[in-house]
Amino acid sequence: MKKIFALLLALCMVFALAACGSSAGSAPAAEEAPAAEEAAPAAEEAVEETAPAEEPAEAEEPAEEAAPAGEGIAAEDLIVGMVCVEDENSGYDYAHIEGVETAMANLGIPAENLILKVDIPEDETCYDAIVDLAEQGCDIVFTDSYGHQSYAEQAAVDYPDVIVVSMTGDYAWTTGLDNYKNAFPHTFESRYVSGVVAGMKLQEMIDNGEVPETGIDADGNYKLGYVGAYPYAEVVSGYTAFYLGVKSVVENVVMDVRFTNSWYDPIGEAAAAEALMADGCFIISQHADSTGAPGAVQAARDGGANVYCVGYNISMLSVAPTAALTSASNNWSVFYTEALQHMLDGSEIPTDWSEGYATGANYITELGESCAEGTAEKVAEVEAAIADGSLQVFDTANFTVGGETVESFLALDVDGDFVGDEGEAIIDGVFYESNTDLRSAPYFSLAIDGINQLIEG
Amino acid sequence: MTHSHEPLIHIAKRDGIVWWKGWLIRIAGVVLALIVSALFIYGLTKLNPVKVYGAMWQGAFGTSKRTWVTIRDMLMLLCIGVGLAPAFAMRFWNIGAEGQILMGGCATAAVMLYGGATMPTWLLLVLGFVVSLIAGAVWGLIPAIFKARWNTNETLFTLMMNYLAIQITSFLVAKWENPYGSNTVGIINKSTQAGWFPAIFGQQYMLNVIIVLAVTILMFLYLRYSKQGYEIAVVGESENTARYAGISVKKVIIRTMAISGAICGLSGFVAVSGASHTISTSTAGGRGFTAIIVAWMAKFNTFVMILIALLLVFLEKGAQQIASQFRLNDYASNVVMGIILFFLLGSEFFINYSVHFRHHGKEVSQA
Numbered sequence: 001m002k003k004i005f006a007l008l009l010a011l012c013m014v015f016a017l018a019a020c021g022s023s024a025g026s027a028p029a030a031e032e033a034p035a036a037e038e039a040a041p042a043a044e045e046a047v048e049e050t051a052p053a054e055e056p057a058e059a060e061e062p063a064e065e066a067a068p069a070g071e072g073i074a075a076e077d078l079i080v081g082m083v084c085v086e087d088e089n090s091g092y093d094y095a096h097i098e099g100v101e102t103a104m105a106n107l108g109i110p111a112e113n114l115i116l117k118v119d120i121p122e123d124e125t126c127y128d129a130i131v132d133l134a135e136q137g138c139d140i141v142f143t144d145s146y147g148h149q150s151y152a153e154q155a156a157v158d159y160p161d162v163i164v165v166s167m168t169g170d171y172a173w174t175t176g177l178d179n180y181k182n183a184f185p186h187t188f189e190s191r192y193v194s195g196v197v198a199g200m201k202l203q204e205m206i207d208n209g210e211v212p213e214t215g216i217d218a219d220g221n222y223k224l225g226y227v228g229a230y231p232y233a234e235v236v237s238g239y240t241a242f243y244l245g246v247k248s249v250v251e252n253v254v255m256d257v258r259f260t261n262s263w264y265d266p267i268g269e270a271a272a273a274e275a276l277m278a279d280g281c282f283i284i285s286q287h288a289d290s291t292g293a294p295g296a297v298q299a300a301r302d303g304g305a306n307v308y309c310v311g312y313n314i315s316m317l318s319v320a321p322t323a324a325l326t327s328a329s330n331n332w333s334v335f336y337t338e339a340l341q342h343m344l345d346g347s348e349i350p351t352d353w354s355e356g357y358a359t360g361a362n363y364i365t366e367l368g369e370s371c372a373e374g375t376a377e378k379v380a381e382v383e384a385a386i387a388d389g390s391l392q393v394f395d396t397a398n399f400t401v402g403g404e405t406v407e408s409f410l411a412l413d414v415d416g417d418f419v420g421d422e423g424e425a426i427i428d429g430v431f432y433e434s435n436t437d438l439r440s441a442p443y444f445s446l447a448i449d450g451i452n453q454l455i456e457g
Numbered sequence: 458m459t460h461s462h463e464p465l466i467h468i469a470k471r472d473g474i475v476w477w478k479g480w481l482i483r484i485a486g487v488v489l490a491l492i493v494s495a496l497f498i499y500g501l502t503k504l505n506p507v508k509v510y511g512a513m514w515q516g517a518f519g520t521s522k523r524t525w526v527t528i529r530d531m532l533m534l535l536c537i538g539v540g541l542a543p544a545f546a547m548r549f550w551n552i553g554a555e556g557q558i559l560m561g562g563c564a565t566a567a568v569m570l571y572g573g574a575t576m577p578t579w580l581l582l583v584l585g586f587v588v589s590l591i592a593g594a595v596w597g598l599i600p601a602i603f604k605a606r607w608n609t610n611e612t613l614f615t616l617m618m619n620y621l622a623i624q625i626t627s628f629l630v631a632k633w634e635n636p637y638g639s640n641t642v643g644i645i646n647k648s649t650q651a652g653w654f655p656a657i658f659g660q661q662y663m664l665n666v667i668i669v670l671a672v673t674i675l676m677f678l679y680l681r682y683s684k685q686g687y688e689i690a691v692v693g694e695s696e697n698t699a700r701y702a703g704i705s706v707k708k709v710i711i712r713t714m715a716i717s718g719a720i721c722g723l724s725g726f727v728a729v730s731g732a733s734h735t736i737s738t739s740t741a742g743g744r745g746f747t748a749i750i751v752a753w754m755a756k757f758n759t760f761v762m763i764l765i766a767l768l769l770v771f772l773e774k775g776a777q778q779i780a781s782q783f784r785l786n787d788y789a790s791n792v793v794m795g796i797i798l799f800f801l802l803g804s805e806f807f808i809n810y811s812v813h814f815r816h817h818g819k820e821v822s823q824a
Contacts, residue, residue, distance in 0.1 A: 087786060117781050122641045123740075124733030128526060135522045150635065150643030150735070157647075170636055230640055261640060 072346030073139055075108045079115065080340065081133030083126060083152075085145035086264045087118040091313030091327075092289040096144045096167075099332025106337050107344060122147025130155035134162045140343055142167065142336075145263065146234060146441075149182075156180035163349060165339065168234060168441040172351045174414065181349050182440045183335050184234075186356025188241035188433055189386050190328035191285075192393045193364050194310045195245020196382050197326045197375055198224070198283050201308055202250045204372035212306055214280035217254060221450075224255040225281030227272040229263050229288045231453065237433055237444035238287045241393050242310070242328070243451055246283075248382075248398070255451045256281055266292035273297055277307055285310040285328075294320035308370060315365035327365040334361040354440035357387040394431035399448040406431070411443040467813040479808045486804030490797040497792060502785060509779050516778020517771045527767075527774050529662045529732055532669040533724055534766040535759075537748035539669075539676045540720030542757040543713045544597075545749075546680060548693040549604070551714065553615030554721045555745030556622030557596045559738065561589035561725025563629055566736035569645045569652035569729070570633060581652035585730050586723070593722015594715045596622065601714030605707035619745070626738050633736070644734045654731040665731045672720060677759040689713055721745070754801065772797055 082100055084093040097116065104114060115136055117129045126148045133141045134155065140163040143152045149169035156164040156179050166172070168184035202222060205211050215223050224246060228235045243255045256276055260268040269292030273284050277300050284307065286293045297309035298320035309320055311327035335353060342349045355361040367375055385391035396406050409431060410420030423438040425431055433444045447453065495506030517527045537554050544551035565585040572581050600614035635643040646652055657663035680686040691699045692709050699706050728740050747769060755761035776790030 115781060116784060117777075118786075119780075121739060122639070123737045124735055125739070127644070127733075131522065132526075135520050147639045147641040149639075150641065150647065154644045154647060154734075232637060232639060 072344045075344060076110055076113070078109050078140075078340065078343055079113050079136070079138045080104065080109065081130070081136070081138035081141035082114060082116045083120045083129050083133070083141065083143040083148060084116070084118045085120060085122065085148065086289065090264045090289040091291070091311075092263070093118065093144060095313050095330060096142075096332050099330075099334075100142065100336045102333035103336030103340050106333070107340050109340065120148070122151075124151060126151035127155055130164060131158065134159040138162060140165065140339070142339075146230075146232075153177070153180055163343070165349070167335075170413075170439060170441045173412075173439050178348075181339075181351055181353070183339070183350075183353035184434060184440045184442065185330040185332070185335065185361040186354060186434055187234075187328065187330055187362065188237050188393055188442065188444070189356040190330065190362040190364050191238045191241040192245040192248075193362075193379055193382055193386070194285065194326050194328040195242040195247075196249060196378060197245075197364065197367065197371060198242070198285065198308070198310050199246040199249025199253075200372040200375045200378055201325055201370070202246060202253070202283060205306070206250065210306055212280070212282055215282040217280075219252075221252045221254040222250060223279070223281045224253055225273070225276030225279070225284040226255055226257040227269050227276070227284065227286040227288050227293045228257050228259045230261060231259050233445040234442045235259075235287045236446070237442035238328075239285070240399070240444060240446070240448055240451065242285050243448075244393060244398055247450070253450065256454055257451060258454050260288055262288070264289045266290040266295075269293045270296040273309070274300070277305065282307045283310070284308070286312050289313060291316060291319045294324050298323040311365070317366065317368050321368070322370055324368045325371050326367050329363055329365055331361050331363055334359055350436065352436045352438075352440035354434040354436050357383055358389075392430045392432075394433055394444060396426060396429050396431055399446075399450075401446050401448055403449065406446060409444075409446065411435075411438045465815050467815075468810050469813065471809055471811050474808055482807050483801070483804045486800040486807075487797070490800035493800070494793045494796045497796065498789075501789065502783065504783055509783065510775075512779050512782050513771075513775025516776075516782075517774035519778075523774070525660070525662055527770055529665055530773070531763070531766045531770040532662075532665050533728055533732065534744055534748055534751055534770060535762055536669045536672060536724035536727060537721055537744055538751035538755070538762045538766060539673050539759050540593075540717050540724060541748055541752040542676060542717075542759060542762075543680060543686075543689055544717040545752050546693050546757045547689045547709065547713050549601070549710060549714060549717075550612040551597070551615050551717055552612055552749070553596065553600065553618045553718075553745070554748055555741045555743070556615070556619035557593040557718045557721035558725040558728065558741040558745055559619075559622040559626045560592040560596045561722025562729045562736050562740040563626055563725070564588040564592035564722070565652075565726045565729040566629070566633070566642070566645060569734075573646040573649060573651040576651070578651055578653070578655065582654070582730065585652060585726050589722045589726035590719040591722070593725065594719035596722065597714040597716075597718015598711065601711045604714075605710045623738050626736065626740070630737055641737060642735050645729075645736075646734070652730055653734055662731065665727050668723070668727060668731075672723065673759045673763070676720070680757065680759075685709075685712070750798070750802075754805065768801075 080100065082097065084096060086093045088094045088097055100114060101111065104111060115133055115138060117133065120126050120129045122145055126143065130141050130152060142165045144167050146168050149166040149171065152164050152166045152169065153171060153175060156177050160179055163179045163181065165181040165183055169182040172180050172182040211222060217223055224243065226239045226242065228239055239257055246253050256279060258272040258276055260272055262268060265288065269286065269288045269290050273293035273296040276284055284293055284297050294309045294311050294316035297307050300307050301323040307323060308325055309316065309323050310325050313327060313329055315327055316324035334355065339349050364379065382391065406426065409425045410422055411425040412420055412423035414421045425435065425438065425443065431444060434440050434442055498504055498506050498509050516523065518524045537558060541551055541554055565588065568581055568585045568588055572584065596618055600611050600618060603609040603614060604611045630640065630642055633642045634640055654664040680689065688704050688709050691702060691704060692706055696706050725740065729736055733740060751762050751765045751769065754765045772794050776794050779785055780790045
């Protein structure tokens with residue numbers, strides 16, 4: 001008796017709870033119900049459509065629709081998988097998701113053919129995610145973070161009929177797998193341009209005598225700061241390009257770099273930016289995916305400090321309206337459109353893909369109100385020069401390592417010790433970054449003079 | 458007025474409950490959880506909850522591959538739960554499974570990395586098996602010895618040992634990272650597959666099943682039928698009784714924690730050699746804590762743990778699937794998981810306690 005009573009009581013409690021929950025949500029429910037109903041079957045259909053493909057994938061039958069070369073796949077049959085390291089709240093991942101959606105719309109691939117997996121960490125979860133996408137019938141799977149590559153490659157080995165693209169990754173050119181690709185845009189180009197924007201601002205501050213006293217070091221150099229994620233080539237290449245962009249406008253600059261050891265850490269990035277500002281840096285840029293650093297810079301600016309920031313991926317003007325100058329960014333839809341077009345045509349996706357301003361794969365976001373006068377014109381000029389190749393970001397005449405001009409750099413590591421063994425990157429005095437004759441993933445890892453890495457993040 | 462001295466609700470501890478009534482309450486808890494989650498899902502997303510639950514099922518068991526991944530993760534959770542069982546049965550609060558798993562995993566990864574080029578896989582597996590047991594046992598022994606000799610608080614001690622293990626793992630990941638700077642070890646012995654569990658009967662995770670089920674059965678027999686298992690139960694009930702009966706409490710604590718740690722370490726071996734083929738702090742990934750729920754809800758019955766572990770992993774996989782399929786944020790599916798866990802744990806309350814209302818309090822109290 002009392003047990004049944006207890007049960008009843010539990011029921012009562014639950015319904016009381018449930019009533020609260022439903023009344024909160026039921027008002028808008030009434031209006032949107034038909035739309036939801038429409039959407040649900042569509043999602044259902046997408047799953048059902050892929051269902052038949054799942055069974056044969058287990059067996060030996062080579063799924064005829066996913067042949068790497070030969071006949072293409074019809075747009076409505078092409079199933080695209082996407083693995084993101086964070087969700088759409090991260091600017092970087094948002095740019096990817098938007099890029100692949102735009103590309104699919106461009107090519108007439110139905111939007112529900114995209115199967116998205118977000119918040120996939122750079123560990124074995126990534127392998128599971130790709131396997132699951134392959135099992136759901138994906139013909140091509142994109143992964144958007146550097147640390148995914150090892151797991152992506154393993155999945156490519158296990159699912160030879162599925163194309164797996166790591167962005168970015170180092171090893172597509174060495175693995176010899178037909179279905180494993182690497183791609184990355186010339187982010188260093190947009191970083192250079194964002195550096196030019198910062199340089200213009202710096203010049204204006206110098207001209208107006210607005211540079212804070214703490215912002216000049218003992219040798220009379222102006223201090224820049226940079227919040228980096230991890231201390232490897234992709235990040236080194238990016239901050240060096242930013243630094244050289246500033247330097248192309250104002251010669252005597254130095255830059256401190258702090259690492260957060262995370263791609264997305266709003267609190268850590270804010271803390272790094274604050275530490276840099278405490279050290280006197282007054283223009284802060286970033287290679288990390290949150291709005292943490294711009295938020296911190298705006299807060300400092302609101303508190304009376306004369307500081308500015310340059311973001312990454314997305315415009316930071318919403319979080320730093322007066323502090324943000326611009327953001328370096330990538331237009332991922334350029335790559336996604338090209339890759340998916342290859343899938344439709346049945347032609348081979350390049351093993352290494354890397355493009356920049358020349359194909360529109362890079363850009364900077366809108367200029368903030370704080371930008372110096374004439375910035376837009378200067379940017380247009382620099383962008384045009386980068387696009388036509390007359391300006392090379394890593395011209396060895398513009399930087400030194402240990403006081404010396406760099407003559408040679410071997411980009412490719414073939415024996416696994418992370419030291420380049422072949423692939424000369426410097427040709428006629430220009431360091432060609434992400435040269436697809438070599439590989440798409442950035443390899444510029446030189447510690448150039450004027451940049452000070454603070455490993456402790 | 459006559460009732461004013463009586464509280465509205467009177468809660469009393471039950472002496473016991475018929476097993477089927479206990480299960481009835483649990484099932485009612487699950488059903489209610491599903492209803493509340495359904496309302497949450499509908500209220501927030503306007504999706505048909507039945508379809509969402511269908512998707513959850515698909516996510517866990519939709520294909521044979523998914524079923525195997527679910528089984529693999531269930532085994533991992535089960536193995537840790539089985540490892541925790543003897544410690545908890547002794548009322549030794551081993552919150553340190555997380556660290557014990559990581560130490561076992563690190564030891565296994567070290568064997569695979571340093572022995573991969575020279576040793577055959579069978580030897581690597583035997584070595585990994587042994588060193589992971591030892592590493593986990595050592596991690597369990599340290600707090601046990603302190604507890605036995607100086608009566609330190611094992612809850613805090615084992616918890617601290619987790620952070621130590623996490624830091625050691627992070628250090629090793631940085632040492633072994635591949636490629637340089639990526640902060641991830643990547644897949645170990647990718648090309649040679651040295652030290653990976655071989656497929657048995659064409660099934661990649663069959664060895665995981667064999668190892669974990671063997672441990673599960675052995676632990677069941679150990680706790681239920683062995684003299685040592687009885688000693689654990691006595692120490693758990695009352696240390697004084699145990700002492701009076703001539704049981705060396707210190708010895709039992711140290712021995713039991715060595716076993717508990719070793720099995721948790723073994724689950725690190727299963728995770729690294731048998732599933733992920735890599736090592737990171739997410740090799741444990743909070744499962745050391747989730748397994749506490751598994752062990753407790755199953756009342757240390759290792760076979761019931763299979764069910765609980767399966768349910769938890771099913772929920773996890775289902776949540777991932779609805780996040781992906783309906784483009785919900787991960788957090789939305791975590792809320793669903795939270796609701797279900799809340800009701801599951803809540804149903805334990807109604808199993809252990811009876812609740813009386815004012816009017817019926819006296820009449821029913823004799824039942």
